[in-house]
Amino acid sequence: MHAATPNRVIEKVLVANRGEIALRIVRACRELGIATVAVYSDADRASLHVLHADEAYRLGPSSAAESYLRGDLLIDVALRSGADAIHPGYGFLSENAAFADACAEAGIIFIGPTGRAMRALGSKTHARQLADKAGVPRVPGSTKGLESVAEALVVAAGIGYPVMLKAAAGGGGKGMRMVTSESELLAAYATASSEAERAFGSGEVYLEKLIERPRHIEIQLIADEHGNCIYLGERECSVQRRHQKVIEEAPSAVVSGELRRRMGETAVRLALAAGYTNAGTVEFLVDEERNFYFLEMNTRLQVEHPVTEMVTGLDLVHLQLLVAEGRPLPLGQADVELRGHAIECRIYAEDPDNNFFPSPGRITRLIQPGGPGIREDCGVYEGWTVPLDYDPMLSKLVAYAPTRKAAIDRMLRALDEYVVGGIATNIQFFRRILLDEDFRAACIDTGFLDRLLAQGLPSSDAGAAAAEGEGLVEGVEGMGDAETVAALGAAVLELLRSESVAHPSTKNGAAPMPGAKGGDGWKLAARREGLRA
Numbered sequence: 001m002h003a004a005t006p007n008r009v010i011e012k013v014l015v016a017n018r019g020e021i022a023l024r025i026v027r028a029c030r031e032l033g034i035a036t037v038a039v040y041s042d043a044d045r046a047s048l049h050v051l052h053a054d055e056a057y058r059l060g061p062s063s064a065a066e067s068y069l070r071g072d073l074l075i076d077v078a079l080r081s082g083a084d085a086i087h088p089g090y091g092f093l094s095e096n097a098a099f100a101d102a103c104a105e106a107g108i109i110f111i112g113p114t115g116r117a118m119r120a121l122g123s124k125t126h127a128r129q130l131a132d133k134a135g136v137p138r139v140p141g142s143t144k145g146l147e148s149v150a151e152a153l154v155v156a157a158g159i160g161y162p163v164m165l166k167a168a169a170g171g172g173g174k175g176m177r178m179v180t181s182e183s184e185l186l187a188a189y190a191t192a193s194s195e196a197e198r199a200f201g202s203g204e205v206y207l208e209k210l211i212e213r214p215r216h217i218e219i220q221l222i223a224d225e226h227g228n229c230i231y232l233g234e235r236e237c238s239v240q241r242r243h244q245k246v247i248e249e250a251p252s253a254v255v256s257g258e259l260r261r262r263m264g265e266t267a268v269r270l271a272l273a274a275g276y277t278n279a280g281t282v283e284f285l286v287d288e289e290r291n292f293y294f295l296e297m298n299t300r301l302q303v304e305h306p307v308t309e310m311v312t313g314l315d316l317v318h319l320q321l322l323v324a325e326g327r328p329l330p331l332g333q334a335d336v337e338l339r340g341h342a343i344e345c346r347i348y349a350e351d352p353d354n355n356f357f358p359s360p361g362r363i364t365r366l367i368q369p370g371g372p373g374i375r376e377d378c379g380v381y382e383g384w385t386v387p388l389d390y391d392p393m394l395s396k397l398v399a400y401a402p403t404r405k406a407a408i409d410r411m412l413r414a415l416d417e418y419v420v421g422g423i424a425t426n427i428q429f430f431r432r433i434l435l436d437e438d439f440r441a442a443c444i445d446t447g448f449l450d451r452l453l454a455q456g457l458p459s460s461d462a463g464a465a466a467a468e469g470e471g472l473v474e475g476v477e478g479m480g481d482a483e484t485v486a487a488l489g490a491a492v493l494e495l496l497r498s499e500s501v502a503h504p505s506t507k508n509g510a511a512p513m514p515g516a517k518g519g520d521g522w523k524l525a526a527r528r529e530g531l532r533a
């Protein structure tokens, strides 16, 4: 069965995506001598991925539905440009089984799993049945869609409250609700089912036992078409807000070598049972006793893949291209070694002082961090306008160091260097997280960020700001020539940063939250510059 697959050569790749991930894929292709074709919507005419690709084709208007989601146009452009393969990146059509099939039918290699494998894992009830067959532990509960509220009551009584009611076609937290009693279940069942019907076109819902204070830990894997599948360690993704990851790291502080091996081998079993090929990620919930439960499988290259690349020294996109050509994986499980610690911050054009409201607009100044152990996967440049049509992620900042503490401190240093003018960003918000005692002690679960935000304001950051303010007064009094120069440098930095837009909350007369970002955060960074010399 495997031997029948002929080797295919990929000489040109169409990148069916935009922004930083499109550029990431173009870079990998360039390194391998593979030509690249970019596609763009009207909003992305001047995007970085268009600039760096060998060729570029317009898809249509700015809306995703009329551009990056037009599978027919993408296949048409691939055929016209002579591309052998399409890399979907993440989001858009990356987990669309019909699109993967359509590529195959058009004789184009889809760089990812087959449509069939995607379907086997796409429905959460199917995936849970597959997990049972493969001996993969999953959260207790039903593996079939519930037929009636009466059945729901029986199943819930069996597993015990509290339970989670989830949509089979959902995922990433969509169509999910916690139910703590029979009377609540009576009320929730019908609404959950009709909401799922409207949102996903399927009203199928099922029940799971609620796991309290879980961590979200996922296993990266890659499989070839010859039956080889290896795991590349885990990523700790518990720092999330509204089911959007904010910080990811590798390895997880709670995963021992032994637990990693058990979770990794479990993930590989599931992938092999699904006939999975290419890169994929198996998500687990890990409870306070470090039991792990399969949650769902992501059948794409994920946003946070760089932290795995840093600690394994592997290039996941290179490996994806290799196995997409039908070649065997060039390494086995024994060749995978983890080294050091990597942390990723997702830099967004959003305003933490205004409920994380998106802040599209023109980037008037961009000074990016660098130096030892810093990697930045960025899709923007100075003078470019962040469109309002897509997810406003600007960049992924990754810090790599020998230990977790050193990686956190290196990230703080890099965030200090980062200047974005013209739009609001969440850059200073990361300081609060990285300085938080619980975060530094790796006491994080999926409720961590909500708890931090509920504190309203920073114990640690406001305290640090106050302490530094006092230090500054003494510093200024004894200022010599060297200090004057240093202070001028700090002033310039502050001036650059003041190009950042005023917050809507400030315009309304409400005081910005101290220390979180904005005024105080910027000044804190500038003061630190001044004190350093």
Ligand code: MV4
Binding pocket: 139, 164, 171, 172, 173, 174, 176, 208, 209, 210, 211, 212, 214, 215, 216, 237, 238, 240, 243, 285, 295, 296, 446, 447
């Ligand atoms: C759960 C859970 C607790 N118990 N399932 C949210 C995203 C989706 N993939 C599954 N999610 C959860 N499922 C049971 N049985 C808690 C969550 C959850 C969560 C999971 C991962 C990351 C962040 C989360 C935030 C809130 C809830």
